[in-house]
Amino acid sequence: MQSEQSATVETGRAAWSRNNPYTATALENRLLTGPGSEKETRHIELDLADSGIEYLPGDSAGILPVNTCDAVDLVLERLQFTGDEPVTDFYGKSLDLRQALTSWLMIGKLSGATLKAWAKLTSHPELAALIEPGSKEKLDAYLWGREFLDLLEHCPAKLDDPQLLFKLLPRLAPRLYSISSSQALLHTQIDLSVRVVKYQSHGRDREGVCSSHIGERTPPGGQLRLFIHSNQLFRLPADPAARVIMVGPGTGVAPFRAFLQHKQAGVGRWPMWLFFGDQRASQDYLYREDFENWLKDGTLNRLDTAFSRDQKEKIYVQQRIRENSTELWRWLSEGAYFYVCGDSKRMAPDVEAALLEAVATHSNKGPDYANEFLAEMKKQKRYLRDVY
Numbered sequence: 001m002q003s004e005q006s007a008t009v010e011t012g013r014a015a016w017s018r019n020n021p022y023t024a025t026a027l028e029n030r031l032l033t034g035p036g037s038e039k040e041t042r043h044i045e046l047d048l049a050d051s052g053i054e055y056l057p058g059d060s061a062g063i064l065p066v067n068t069c070d071a072v073d074l075v076l077e078r079l080q081f082t083g084d085e086p087v088t089d090f091y092g093k094s095l096d097l098r099q100a101l102t103s104w105l106m107i108g109k110l111s112g113a114t115l116k117a118w119a120k121l122t123s124h125p126e127l128a129a130l131i132e133p134g135s136k137e138k139l140d141a142y143l144w145g146r147e148f149l150d151l152l153e154h155c156p157a158k159l160d161d162p163q164l165l166f167k168l169l170p171r172l173a174p175r176l177y178s179i180s181s182s183q184a185l186l187h188t189q190i191d192l193s194v195r196v197v198k199y200q201s202h203g204r205d206r207e208g209v210c211s212s213h214i215g216e217r218t219p220p221g222g223q224l225r226l227f228i229h230s231n232q233l234f235r236l237p238a239d240p241a242a243r244v245i246m247v248g249p250g251t252g253v254a255p256f257r258a259f260l261q262h263k264q265a266g267v268g269r270w271p272m273w274l275f276f277g278d279q280r281a282s283q284d285y286l287y288r289e290d291f292e293n294w295l296k297d298g299t300l301n302r303l304d305t306a307f308s309r310d311q312k313e314k315i316y317v318q319q320r321i322r323e324n325s326t327e328l329w330r331w332l333s334e335g336a337y338f339y340v341c342g343d344s345k346r347m348a349p350d351v352e353a354a355l356l357e358a359v360a361t362h363s364n365k366g367p368d369y370a371n372e373f374l375a376e377m378k379k380q381k382r383y384l385r386d387v388y
């Protein structure tokens with residue numbers, strides 16, 4: 001049966017886009033973390049049915065979130081609108097305000113532009129002080145952990161024209177999630193590994209707009225709007241025998257599950273070495289069974305794990321890289337590709353430092369040579385990062 005959704009071209013990667021997303025049905029949504037974990041990370045499987053969507057390991061899925069009914073109701077109530085008011089979207093299409101606040105406008109995170117516009121509209125002295133030149137730090141501190149609703153509660157104002165919200169609020173943007181499956185194995189399916197963002201701020205429990213939409217509100221049978229975000233800079237080596245080192249703590253492991261499935265499907269015979277880490281082995285060992293099975297059947301050649309909270313001193317993946325630096329240097333000398341995925345702020349720079357240290361030590365040529373070696377790896381597209 002043909003899909004009722006319309007793609008711009010018949011099949012393939014170009015058919016669906018951010019502006020013409022495919023509505024996929026969830027096949028599975030299960031917890032990957034244990035009940036005692038500080039994190040909630042979920043495995044999601046989505047049915048691509050006859051969409052014709054194609055992707056490769058290393059690609060991400062762009063997911064278009066929607067705001068929760070509760071959040072929309074509270075904003076409507078504060079603004080004294082019913083939700084039935086007619087407005088037009090960014091492309092001039094008519095819809096009612098409730099639909100606009102649900103699917104088009106970002107209310108879950110307060111932006112600097114919104115605050116500046118609101119300050120001018122309300123002439124509130126506290127907001128006026130935040131947008132004065134030289135107040136960037138104070139402004140950032142105010143914005144951190146606040147939503148549009150917090151601003152409405154702090155500085156109420158009545159809008160005469162609901163259409164103004166399209167000028168005041170940014171567009172609700174899609175979020176990217178690394179695809180954790182290979183189409184060579186699962187032809188009409190996309191898997192994602194999503195950590196649900198949860199935190200407390202300004203006296204309230206908060207959730208990330210998109211991760212909670214996927215993780216908490218998309219049960220099997222539920223639907224998600226998606227498109228493929230291709231990443232040519234994070235591909236398995238074209239040489240099917242090249243060595244592959246993968247460093248992916250937390251949800252950073254997602255694309256490497258796709259790499260391993262690709263190998264399992266027989267696409268290449270790359271020798272593969274995975275570094276995985278998280279807080280506790282008993283609670284946070286994502287895809288443990290998959291990785292242990294791949295280790296047994298030889299799909300995965302080496303696996304090194306680092307669980308930071310399982311002992312007194314914190315151990316991260318970079319320490320495992322240091323401990324195994326002799327072997328790592330052997331792989332690198334034999335032309336291995338080095339992939340890093342996950343946290344950009346601390347993990348990726350720490351892993352790079354450990355990599356440089358390994359090269360400097362085992363080449364016996366010191367840190368300057370290590371920098372040159374890494375620059376050459378980058379030039380040859382053998383040092384590949386997908387960090388966020």
Ligand SMILES: Cc1cc2nc3c(=O)[nH]c(=O)nc-3n(C[C@H](O)[C@H](O)[C@H](O)COP(=O)(O)OP(=O)(O)OC[C@H]3O[C@@H](n4cnc5c(N)ncnc54)[C@H](O)[C@@H]3O)c2cc1C
Binds near residue numbers: 060196198199201208
């Ligand atoms: C290429 C790429 C691949 C990615 N792959 C994955 C993946 O495989 N799995 C995955 O889970 N994620 C992945 N991400 C991250 C993902 O895209 C989203 O950024 C993430 O899910 C958060 O989005 P959200 O809509 O849930 O949160 P948002 O609603 O955007 O909220 C996040 C924001 O909340 C605020 N915030 C967060 N914590 C606090 C706090 N403690 N106090 C105050 N404010 C806070 C911050 O302003 C933060 O920016 C990837 C990102 C990129 C760019």
